[in-house]
Amino acid sequence: MVSSHFEDLLSRFSRGPWPYLLVLAHIAAGTQLVYTQPRSILAFLVLVSSFLTLYFVRADLRFKFFAGALLAVVIIPLIGVRNIFYLEVIFQIAVFAALALGLNIVVGFAGLLDLGYVAFYAVGAYLWAFFGSQQFYAMYYAPGTQPSDLPFLLPGDAFYMFMLLGVVVAAFTGIILGLPVLRVRGDYLAIVTLGFGEVIRVLANNLDKPLNLTNGPQGITPIQRPTMPEGVVEFVNSTLQPLIGHRVTVADMYNLLFYLLALVVIVVIIFVTRRLDDSKLGRAWTAVREDETAAIAQGIPLVKTKLAAFAVGASFAGVMGVLLAASRTFISPESFSFMQSIGVLVMVILGGSGSIPGVILGAATITILNLQVLQGFSLYLTELRQSDAIIPIINFAWKDLSTQLDPAKYQKMLFGIILIVMMIFRPEGMIPATRRRRKIDQEEN
């Protein structure tokens, strides 16, 4: 009974002007909440979840597109500049969504379990880190001994060119690494790619000799950013200050710039993914994933098809690497651990392997869990630890609690549980992938 009422209600709200009102109301409520309660995780979640409402309601595609753009390009940047912490979260979601979308091509479409995906991310990052810093001139100095007044090799604006170059170099790396190993069976491939991920990390750690290419474990810094046009900061300050509430700095604008760039990359990835999915190559990927023997019997060359998936996936990681290097102005091998690869994999699996909205949802969920929930919980524990509070019955003083119990340090547990639970109960993910329905069946009637 209850459920049928619910369905009634649902169908009523999916007709007429209701979906539009619902979306706008959600966005407005989210914006209002974040504006009035800048420190609340919940308010932030309400705002971000309006993307979900937007995705699920039945409404005109043009409206959806417009509303999505409004959210992503206007509202979120404004809120982000107002409260820089949100911008960081949103930026990270964007970065991970892009990575997860790239990995989704490899894992979700072609069915190749790549456990070393961040290797390509690292390639992109070190590419710009090397050419966009003083490292080129520091090559002959051991880490820590280089003078600080070395010149930069390239101007910061070369960054944009390197975003394209990152695509090419990472794709090339993907082909070089993939060529020898893509013939091996799926489960071996997983271990081999894991190995590649480790190899890249170890190389990054140790290629500070004989030539100092990566500056070893200390990492490379400072890495240049593209120049920010003179008037932009002033313009924003003069026009938008009432909305933002404080004067905007150059650093804020840079954060905004990198967020928008990440957004552009995501749009490109979605575009490419959707176009490829519905073509000869995309069908070949899915066929290979479903049944290699049957696929090859249809004339699909296995290695070539898998290589294409590997290269396309790698190229997206490459461009995000370049972006990361510039946005952080610092990179070190730490950022490219096995943990990161698994993190991206968890996003794909949780959201729904092969499903674009699913993967984005997965990336957002994991990033928010990591950055907001686990760390929020950790902060709370730290506060307790600094207080004199005691757990009543067992007489345990909070200040004796070990810092090792910090929830933020237990990402692996979170990832592990998600992977196991999803595999057992919902292997298709939160928003499962669907196949395109063609307009054919009506004609037959």
Add this chain to the structure above:
Amino acid sequence: MNRLLRSINVTELLRPLGHVLAFSCGSAALMSLIAVSLALVLDRTVVGADLLDRYNVTLFTYTMVNLPQVVIDGLTIGFVYAAIALGYTMVYGVLEFINFAHSEIFAVGAFVGVELLIALDATGILAGASLVMAYAYLILAILFGMIAAGALAVTVERVAYRPLRGASRLVPLISAIGVSFLLQDIIRLVESLTTGQFNRIMPTFGNFDGRIIFGKLAMGNSTITLGIAIKSIIVIVAAVVMLVGLNYLVNATRIGKAIRAVAQDRKTASLMGINVNKIISLTFLVGGLLGGAAGVLYALKFTRIDPFVGFFPGLKAFTAAVLGGIGNMTGALLGGLVIGMLETFAGSYMGVFTMGALGSEYKDIFAFSILILVLIFRPQGLMGKHVVQKA
């Protein structure tokens, strides 16, 4: 009693000892030969000159002086890898599935064994123990580690793998990765809860840190010490005992026959009245027991363990299993020894041979290079037959 003795198949009991001996001596001799000839060649180049310049020793002498220790270390770690590799290989043989969490089964074994010894140490028993009792405690620790790891392996299979049997290949593998991550942090959580630290140090007791010296050889200004750490002897002996036992279990008992039958054809085996689920659990149990023991032995050898201690040994042992021919138990032994030797030799000599350009920091990725080469050029491994993939 007599009947029991007669029922033991002696040749089956002794057969693996031949393999152990042949593989150990073979890999040691081959690697030594390569190292020494490389040293002789490099001695004539700038590498040798540089060493002579700085430390007044030829590369050949340097190599020879270190050789006995390198070989022993290689053997020791090789046997540890072999014991872990057997767990991978048995499970793969039966289920065609990479038990990614096996490295954490190993780590749990190490922690349980070490925790037991730490607890004993805290009571003061270990410090005052006689030599016999010291060995008894060590064996007890190994047994505890084995039991814990074995029980865990069976539980993991039951909870996280069995529901996924019949799903596509990658599904249980992803679940296994999840289990691996989860277990790492569970170990970390449990260890942190008790002391605030997640590292553990193996207590020092007995005569395990001692060395037996056979003699010294003079060589120019240097001397070669021929000796072996008692730890190493323990690790090698324990590993060999386990290998012999496993070989006997699989090749000379009814249970072993059932395991082999399930590995060959699960469906037919079940039609023949074999309880396939039970055999699979048993396979995980045996793999877990071996992994747990390897964990305690690893802790004995390297003293310090942390929750992530299983990662690299696990990957190297997996490489060993593939190198030997996955599903092949003798192959796992050979693979483990080869990987152990290669890694130790590379770690010890690569730095000197390349004048510091490539040092021991690359030894952890050495195994991967081997894995990739094997998969490309000889995917069936050194001892595996070329098998057609089960349709």
Add this chain to the structure above:
Amino acid sequence: MALLDITRLNKTFGGLKAISEVDFSLEQGRIASIIGPNGAGKTTFFNALTGIYRPDSGQIVFNGKSIVGLRPDKIAARGISRTFQNIRLFQEMTVIENILVGMHVHFRQSAVQTLFRLPFFRDEEAEAERKALELMHYVGLKKVGNELAKNLPYGMQRRLEIARALAAEPLLLLLDEPAAGMNPHETEEITRLFQNIRDEMGITILLIEHDMRVVMKISEEICVMDYGQKIAEGTPAEIRGNSKVIEAYLGRGAVAGQHEESVA
């Protein structure tokens, strides 16, 4: 010249001779069958033909060129399509998509055309979709174009597999036990389908089949295999009277059981 000409083909697994010194030849436009008891090497023969196994020795000449040692996808591109004994569809893809994958070797779209949906791409896709629909109807599948392959009932899956194989516009169609698991009515329909495929499309057909009524009804030539060897060859009438064949079958009681079963 024959479309397919095989001489002294050998394939060994371990010590087992799966195919031993088999000669076989098939003229363009014929329907032939390979029969034989279970484990006679029939499917191995198909696998060797399509490149899944590389033969130890022997020559396979297809359409005038040797195809020994070619990769399976290259052989498929040369014009050999097949179905599998235990249906191998792309389960998570729709019926139409399965057929489109079958057309893989005929697509000419480039990456740029794909990414920007250029006219050539759109035309090619539309034309392919039309053809796929046509093929779907041809094999007797109606109104299921958007269904996932895994959701089709068994008989329809068999038909879809045939449509997928036909999509490649092959010269030679290999069918591995296409009537297995079908009821007499379905069997009759599918037998007619094979005849149509040959008569209307001019595709040469080679099939492995256990159902003797199918074999005897549509084959123009029959090749009998046992223990990896070809033991007899001829028209259905000749095979029916061949003492070696009767021995191979009746010796193990295979055909008797099969026959009664299918008659009953």
